[in-house]
Amino acid sequence: xxxxxxxxxxxxxxxxxxxxxxxxxxxxxxxxxxxxxxxxxxxxxxxxxxxxxxxxxxxxxxxxxxxxxxxxxxxxxxxxxxxxxxxxxxxxxxxxxxxxxxxxxxxxxxxxxxxxxxxxxxxxxxxxxxxxxxxxxxxxxxxxxxxxxxxxxxxxxxxxxxxxxxxxxxxxxxxxxxxxxxxxxxxxxxxxxxxxxxxxxxxxxxxxxxxxxxxxxxxxxxxxxxxxxxxxxxxxxxxxxxxxxxxxxxxxxxxxxxxxxxxxxxxxxxxxxxxxxxxxxxxxxxxxxxxxxxxxxxxxxxxxxxxxxxxxxxxxxxxxxxxxxxxxxxxxxxxxxxxxxxxxxxxxxxxxxxxxxxxxxxxxxxxxxxxxxxxxxxxxxxxxxxxxxxxxxxxxxxxxxxxxxxxxxxxxxxxxxxxxxxxxxxxxxxxxxxxxxxxxxxxxxxxxxxxxxxxxxxxxxxxxxxxxxxxxxxxxxxxxxxxxxxxxxxxx
Amino acid sequence: xxxxxxxxxxxxxxxxxxxxxxxxxxxxxxxxxxxxxxxxxxxxxxxxxxxxxxxxxxxxxxxxxxxxxxxxxxxxxxxxxxxxxxxxxxxxxxxxxxxxxxxxxxxxxxxxxxxxxxxxxxxxxxxxxxxxxxxxxxxxxxxxxxxxxxxxxxxxxxxxxxxxxxxxxxxxxxxxxxxxxxxxxxxxxxxxxxxxxxxxxxxxxxxxxxxxxxxxxxxxxxxxxxxxxxxxxxxxxxxxxxxxxxxxxxxxxxxxxxxxxxxxxxxxxxxxxxxxxxxxxxxxxxxxxxxxxxxxxxxxxxxxxxxxxxxxxxxxxxxxxxxxxxxxxxxxxxx
Numbered sequence: 001x002x003x004x005x006x007x008x009x010x011x012x013x014x015x016x017x018x019x020x021x022x023x024x025x026x027x028x029x030x031x032x033x034x035x036x037x038x039x040x041x042x043x044x045x046x047x048x049x050x051x052x053x054x055x056x057x058x059x060x061x062x063x064x065x066x067x068x069x070x071x072x073x074x075x076x077x078x079x080x081x082x083x084x085x086x087x088x089x090x091x092x093x094x095x096x097x098x099x100x101x102x103x104x105x106x107x108x109x110x111x112x113x114x115x116x117x118x119x120x121x122x123x124x125x126x127x128x129x130x131x132x133x134x135x136x137x138x139x140x141x142x143x144x145x146x147x148x149x150x151x152x153x154x155x156x157x158x159x160x161x162x163x164x165x166x167x168x169x170x171x172x173x174x175x176x177x178x179x180x181x182x183x184x185x186x187x188x189x190x191x192x193x194x195x196x197x198x199x200x201x202x203x204x205x206x207x208x209x210x211x212x213x214x215x216x217x218x219x220x221x222x223x224x225x226x227x228x229x230x231x232x233x234x235x236x237x238x239x240x241x242x243x244x245x246x247x248x249x250x251x252x253x254x255x256x257x258x259x260x261x262x263x264x265x266x267x268x269x270x271x272x273x274x275x276x277x278x279x280x281x282x283x284x285x286x287x288x289x290x291x292x293x294x295x296x297x298x299x300x301x302x303x304x305x306x307x308x309x310x311x312x313x314x315x316x317x318x319x320x321x322x323x324x325x326x327x328x329x330x331x332x333x334x335x336x337x338x339x340x341x342x343x344x345x346x347x348x349x350x351x352x353x354x355x356x357x358x359x360x361x362x363x364x365x366x367x368x369x370x371x372x373x374x375x376x377x378x379x380x381x382x383x384x385x386x387x388x389x390x391x392x393x394x395x396x397x398x399x400x401x402x403x404x405x406x407x408x409x410x411x412x413x414x415x416x417x418x419x420x421x422x423x424x425x426x427x428x429x430x431x432x433x434x435x436x437x438x439x440x441x442x443x444x445x446x447x448x449x450x451x452x453x454x455x456x457x458x459x460x461x462x463x464x465x466x467x468x469x470x471x472x473x474x475x476x477x478x479x480x481x482x483x484x485x486x487x488x489x490x491x492x
Numbered sequence: 493x494x495x496x497x498x499x500x501x502x503x504x505x506x507x508x509x510x511x512x513x514x515x516x517x518x519x520x521x522x523x524x525x526x527x528x529x530x531x532x533x534x535x536x537x538x539x540x541x542x543x544x545x546x547x548x549x550x551x552x553x554x555x556x557x558x559x560x561x562x563x564x565x566x567x568x569x570x571x572x573x574x575x576x577x578x579x580x581x582x583x584x585x586x587x588x589x590x591x592x593x594x595x596x597x598x599x600x601x602x603x604x605x606x607x608x609x610x611x612x613x614x615x616x617x618x619x620x621x622x623x624x625x626x627x628x629x630x631x632x633x634x635x636x637x638x639x640x641x642x643x644x645x646x647x648x649x650x651x652x653x654x655x656x657x658x659x660x661x662x663x664x665x666x667x668x669x670x671x672x673x674x675x676x677x678x679x680x681x682x683x684x685x686x687x688x689x690x691x692x693x694x695x696x697x698x699x700x701x702x703x704x705x706x707x708x709x710x711x712x713x714x715x716x717x718x719x720x721x722x723x724x725x726x727x728x729x730x731x732x733x734x735x736x737x738x739x740x741x742x743x744x745x746x747x748x749x750x751x752x753x754x755x756x757x758x759x760x761x762x763x764x765x766x767x768x769x770x771x772x773x774x775x776x777x778x779x780x781x782x783x784x785x786x787x788x789x790x791x792x793x794x795x796x797x798x799x800x801x802x803x804x805x806x807x808x809x810x811x812x813x814x815x816x817x818x819x820x821x822x823x824x825x826x827x
Contacts, residue, residue: 296714298714317716317718318713318714318715318716319716319717319718321716322715322716323716328714330714334708335708335710335711335714336711336714336715337708337711338703338704338707338708338711338712338774339707339708340707340774340775341703341704341707341774345700345703345704348700349700349704349711349712349715350715350716351697352697352698352700352701352717353701353712353715353716353717353718355721357697358696358697358698358701358725359696359697359698360695360696360697361695361696361697361700362697401715405715
C-alpha cells in the first residue's frame with residue numbers, strides 16, 4: 001500500500017461554523033477500485049466532509065491528496081476537474097427548469113446522460129419535464145447519471161439511496177460495482193447498514209467530527225458498525241438516571257390510524273395519551289418530518305384517519321390543529337422565532353392567532369408571559385431582540401409561546417438539537433413536568449440517548465412506517481438503532 | 493453573552509473612525525432623537541433662506557401639506573412592516589377624492605363616506621391579491637394602480653360625470669384652520685390617525701401580528717395565524733388611509749382631477765423609510781413616519797423657496813430614499 005499512493009488521502013480536515021464544530025479532525029483514505037462507506041450518526045460530520053472534498057466549502061485545516069498530488073478544490077468545478085464528482089443529499093437541479101435545460105446549465109450533454117440512464121433502466125425519462133414535477137427518486141438517479149458523465153476517479157454519493165425504492169437502489173449498486181470493476185472508486189454515505197455490508201469493501205466511521213474507526217464491514221458485521229457509531233454515548237446513557245416509570249392516563253389525545261402521505265408515510269398508526277412522553281426514533285428521511293407536518297396540520301394526509309380527543313379531524317392549516325390543542329415545536333427554532341421582536345412579544349406570539357383577539361391585548365398577557373419567563377428561567381438580559389439570545393434560550397421561547405397560549409398535545413421535533421447540556425436538562429425537566437400535569441407529548445429525537453432519559457414509550461419509524469414499539473425504560477440503543485436501520489435482531 | 497458586543501463590533505467595522513461608529517449607535521438606539529434634530533435643522537435652514545418661514549403662517553403651510561402625506565404614509569408604514577408596499581396609494585387617494593368630489597352635491601357626509609368606501613374596496617382588492625393569491629405586493633399594487641387609472645379615466649366621462657369641485661365642509665377640513673387660523677383642521681385628523689396607529693401597533697393583537705408577519709411569516713404561521721387575514725386587514729386599512737389622505741388633498745385644492753395625488757407616491761414611501769421603517773419588514777414605528785412626513789414637508793417648502801419645480805423635488809425624494817435605504821442597511825450591519 002505504501003508503494004502505490006492511495007486514490008484519495010485527506011488528513012486532519014477540520015471545519016467549524018461559528019461556534020459549532022462540524023469536523024474536528026478527520027482522516028480519510030480511499031484506495032483505487034474500492035467502494036468505501038462513510039458512516040456516522042446524524043450530525044457526525046459526514047455531509048460536511050463530502051462538501052469539503054467536493055469544493056463546496058473550504059476546510060479550516062487539513063490537506064487533501066489525489067493520487068499523491070495535493071489538491072485545493074475551491075469550487076465544485078475544481079473538484080470535478082481533478083476527478084471528484086459528487087451527488088449531494090439534495091437534488092442539485094433548478095426546480096422550475098426542464099431536465100434538459102438543467103443539464104445544459106451544468107454543461108452536460110443530455111444525450112450522454114440519457115445513455116447513463118438507459119444503463120439504469122430509466123432511458124424513457126422525459127427530458128422536457130419540469131424538474132419539480134419529476135419524482136424525487138428519479139431525480140436522484142438523474143443526478144447520478146449526470147455525475148457519471150464525467151467518469152470521475154472518485155464518485156461521492158451522499159445518501160443517494162435514502163429516497164430510493166429497492167429496485168432503483170439495486171440499479172445504483174450495479175452502477176457502483178461497474179465503477180469498482182474498472183478501477184474507479186466510490187465513497188458511499190448511507191444510513192442503511194445492510195447496504196454497507198453488501199456493497200462496501202471498507203468503512204470509515206465518523207463520530208462528533210472525528211474518524212473513530214476504519215472497518216472492513218464483512219468482519220464483525222452490523223454489531224461492530226453499530227458499536228463504533230454509538231461509541232461512548234451508549235455507555236453514558238446506560239449509567240444516566242432513567243425517567244421514573246409512570247403509568248399514563250388512558251385518555252388518548254391524538255390518534256393516527258393508518259395515515260398515508262405520498263411516499264413519505266405508508267400507513268402510520270399511533271396513540272398519544274395524556275400524561276405521557278412518546279418518543280419517536282428514526283434515521284433521516286424515514287417520513288418523520290412528514291408525520292409531524294400532518295399531525296400539526298401543515299400538510300393534509302392522503303389517507304387514513306386522524307383523531308384528536310376522539311373526534312376525527314382533517315386539519316388544513318396549523319390553525320386547525322392549534323384550535324384543537326395540537327401544537328408544534330419545529331425542528332428549526334428559527335421557524336418559531338420573531339428575531340427582531342422582544343422576548344415578551346415572542347412569548348405572546350401564539351395568543352393572537354384569532355381575529356377575535358386582534359382588537360386589544362389580552363388582559364392577562366403580562367401575567368402569562370411573566371409566568372413563562374419564571375418557569376423557563378429565560379435569560380432576559382438581551383430581551384429587546386430575540387435574535388440576540390443564545391440558541392438554548394431561543395429554544396425556550398419556542399416552547400414558551402405554547403406555555404403562554406396553552407395546549408393539549410405538544411409535538412416536539414428534535415427540540416434539543418444543538419443546545420448545551422444545561423439547557424437540555426432544563427427542557428427535559430420541563431417536558432416531564434408538563435406531562436405530569438396531563439400534557440401529551442410526542443418527542444422525536446435524533447439523539448438515541450435521550451429516549452430512556454425522558455420518554456415513557458418509544459416508537460421506531462422506518463421507511464414511512466412504525467416498525468417497532470417498546471417501553472422507553474428498557475430501550476436499548478443498539479436495539480433502537482438496529483430497528484431504525486430496518487434490521488431485526490441487532491445488538492442484544 | 494449576547495450583550496457583550498464590544499470586541500465583535502470592533503472587528504466587524506474595525507476600520508471606521510470612532511465618531512462615525514458612535515453616530516451609528518445613536519442612529520440605531522435613539523432614532524427619534526436623530527430625526528427630531530434633522531427636522532429642527534431643516535426648519536432653521538429653511539428659515540435662513542426665507543425669514544418669513546419661521547412664523548406660524550409659514551409653518552402652517554408645512555403642516556397643511558404634511559397631514560395628507562402623513563396619513564397616506566400610515567398605510568405605507570403598515571404594509572412595509574409586513575414586507576409589503578402599496579404603489580397604489582396615490583391612485584387610491586385620487587379615486588376616493590374623485591368620488592367624493594362627484595358626490596359632493598349630495599352632501600359632504602355622503603361624499604366622504606363613499607370616498608372612504610372606495611379606498612377600503614381598493615385596499616381589500618390588494619389584500620386579496622397579496623394575501624390570498626400570493627401576488628407580489630409590488631406587482632399587485634402597481635397593477636391595481638393602473639386599473640384604477642383606466643377605470644376612472646373612462647368613468648369620468650360616463651357615470652362619474654358632473655361635479656369636480658368638493659363640498660365646502662371638505663374644503664374646510666382639507667384647507668381650513670382654527671385657533672385664529674393657526675392650526676389646520678387636517679392636522680387634527682392626522683393626530684387622530686396617529687393615535688390609532690401608534691396605539692394600534694403597540695396595544696392590539698393585530699399590531700403584534702403585523703410586526704410578526706413581517707419579522708418571520710413562518711413563525712406566525714406555525715403559531716396558527718392565517719397570514720392572509722393579517723394581510724387583508726393591513727391592505728384594507730392602507731386603502732382607507734389613502735382615501736382619507738386623498739379626500740383631504742381634494743379639500744385643499746378645492747377641485748378634483750385624476751392627477752390630484754400623483755406626486756404623493758414616492759414621498760409616502762420616503763416618509764416611512766426616513767422614519768426608520770424597514771422595507772424588509774418587522775421593524776418600524778408610526779412615530780418615525782410622522783417625523784418622516786414632517787421632514788419631507790419642510791424640505792418641500794425649502795425647495796419651493798429655492799424655486800425648484802416638481803421635477804427637482806421628485807429627484808430629491810428619490811435620492812433621499814436611496815440614501816436612507818443605504819444608511820439603514822449600514823446601521824443594521826454595524827449592529
